[in-house]
Amino acid sequence: MNIAIKKTLTxxxxxxxxxxxxxxxxxxxxxxxxxxxxxxxxxxxxxxxxTIPGLAFFYGGLVRSKNVLSVLMQCxxxxxxxxxxxxxxxxxLVFGDGGSMNSIIGGFDKFFMSGVTNQSLSGDIxxxxxxxxxxxxxxxxxxxxxxxxxxxxxFSSMLLFSTLWMIFVxxxxxxxxxxxxxxxxxxxxxxAGGTVVHINAGIAALVAAIMLRERKGFPTTPMPPHNLAMxxxxxxxxxxxxxxxxxxxxxxADQSAGMAMLVTHIGAAAGSLxxxxxxWYKQGKASVLGIVTGMVAGLxxxxxxxxxxxxxxxxxxxxxxxxxxxxxxxxxxxxxxIDDSLDVFPVHGxxxxxxxxxxxxxxxxxxxxxxxxxxxxxxxxxxIVGILFTIIWCGFFTFIILRxxxxxxxxxxxxxxxxxxxxxxxxxESSYNNN
Numbered sequence: 001m002n003i004a005i006k007k008t009l010t011x012x013x014x015x016x017x018x019x020x021x022x023x024x025x026x027x028x029x030x031x032x033x034x035x036x037x038x039x040x041x042x043x044x045x046x047x048x049x050x051t052i053p054g055l056a057f058f059y060g061g062l063v064r065s066k067n068v069l070s071v072l073m074q075c076x077x078x079x080x081x082x083x084x085x086x087x088x089x090x091x092x093l094v095f096g097d098g099g100s101m102n103s104i105i106g107g108f109d110k111f112f113m114s115g116v117t118n119q120s121l122s123g124d125i126x127x128x129x130x131x132x133x134x135x136x137x138x139x140x141x142x143x144x145x146x147x148x149x150x151x152x153x154x155f156s157s158m159l160l161f162s163t164l165w166m167i168f169v170x171x172x173x174x175x176x177x178x179x180x181x182x183x184x185x186x187x188x189x190x191x192a193g194g195t196v197v198h199i200n201a202g203i204a205a206l207v208a209a210i211m212l213r214e215r216k217g218f219p220t221t222p223m224p225p226h227n228l229a230m231x232x233x234x235x236x237x238x239x240x241x242x243x244x245x246x247x248x249x250x251x252x253a254d255q256s257a258g259m260a261m262l263v264t265h266i267g268a269a270a271g272s273l274x275x276x277x278x279x280w281y282k283q284g285k286a287s288v289l290g291i292v293t294g295m296v297a298g299l300x301x302x303x304x305x306x307x308x309x310x311x312x313x314x315x316x317x318x319x320x321x322x323x324x325x326x327x328x329x330x331x332x333x334x335x336x337x338i339d340d341s342l343d344v345f346p347v348h349g350x351x352x353x354x355x356x357x358x359x360x361x362x363x364x365x366x367x368x369x370x371x372x373x374x375x376x377x378x379x380x381x382x383x384i385v386g387i388l389f390t391i392i393w394c395g396f397f398t399f400i401i402l403r404x405x406x407x408x409x410x411x412x413x414x415x416x417x418x419x420x421x422x423x424x425x426x427x428x429e430s431s432y433n434n435n
Contacts (some may be wrong), residue, residue, distance in 0.1 A: 043133060044133045047247065048136045048236060057234030058234030063341070070421075074143070075146065078142050079139050087212060089111055092106050093148065094170075094174045097109050141201050149205070151418070153212060153424070157410065159407050168401065187373065188383065189304065189382075191260070191305065191306050194355050195304065202344055216415060219333060219334075245264075246303055256307050267302030269295075293343065305358060309360055310369050312368045313361075316361065352432075360381075379389050
């Protein structure tokens with residue numbers, strides 16, 4: 001009798017214990033993937049590393065010595081500003097529920113990170129980790145645009161422009177592609193940011209370069225990079241960080257992430273060598289600036305395709321990236337004479353367009369890709385729709401925002417300030433002290 005009573009009490013105790021535990025605790029434990037969480041945590045750090053110090057050093061070395069601090073400052077300030085903007089409004093605009101407007105933009109349900117708790121999940125990773133990972137993409141996009149107007153925009157104007165641009169351009173496009181909007185529903189394929197990051201940044205940089213006009217002395221006065229060693233160091237950081245950018249976009253430590261990492265590396269290597277070869281053939285020398293720029297072109301071009309294509313597709317895309325983006329830089333500067341200071345449009349914009357288009361081809365299983373629901377012709381048509389829509393949306397709103405900022409603050413520094421350099425005129429500091 002005593003034994004029976006003890007067994008009964010033990011069973012009741014176990015049942016009672018589970019009854020008093022919070023239901024979401026063991027439900028979350030059952031769904032949470034520690035491996036995937038660890039990988040996205042790592043990827044988040046890698047993507048943030050791309051902006052500071054990676055992109056900051058890459059751009060900082062490319063400008064003249066009197067403007068290097070301004071570029072570093074802009075990248076650093078944007079990292080801080082976009083982070084706060086993400087908490088207040090951007091996360092909701094991208095991944096919130098927009099109700100009747102959900103095809104275009106998210107809603108208010110995620111404003112001020114509402115509902116994001118220690119227990120909330122996004123898939124099988126914590127929502128905190130998912131949100132932080134997506135934030136790093138938001139951070140690098142306006143930082144890329146900086147290269148289009150480097151050495152001539154006011155710091156205050158850059159901050160206001162970037163704030164408005166993130167709300168009216170980045171937020172809607174990111175939602176339409178990744179947040180449940182109409183482009184994603186259409187079947188548009190952008191694995192890691194060909195449209196959301198690269199086409200967006202490239203078009204915005206081109207519009208800004210045209211509206212701010214060329215730097216004093218362009219194109220007759222040589223404006224070589226002041227520190228190529230810094231640029232190469234930054235480019236190397238970008239290459240490493242890009243593995244988090246693309247492979248992390250699988251949101252899991254799985255086969256898709258593995259393939260994305262492999263094709264990312266292939267695209268970067270192929271882009272570097274094809275750019276170098278084209279430049280070597282045309283100008284008689286293979287430059288350090290050329291090979292690292294080709295790498296960035298290869299990385300930007302493979303980005304939208306990275307989770308969809310195989311090694312052969314990545315090789316073709318990388319080779320074409322180096323060749324096409326090289327010719328685009330020459331055409332923009334020498335034929336159109338547009339002073340896109342650090343080649344944001346020809347590298348990121350053209351690369352993003354090329355990679356997004358070719359995703360519709362090389363994602364096909366017949367080319368070694370992961371396969372797709374549509375035929376190649378249908379998918380290419382969908383890709384073209386997404387590309388054109390992004391160009392029109394971004395171009396229109398970038399123009400409107402720049403005009404507004406120009407009326408409020410003025411966009412450009414004065415000629416005297418440009419002659420002295422933004423480091424001293426805007427920040428009262430100099431990167432190199434010769435005394």
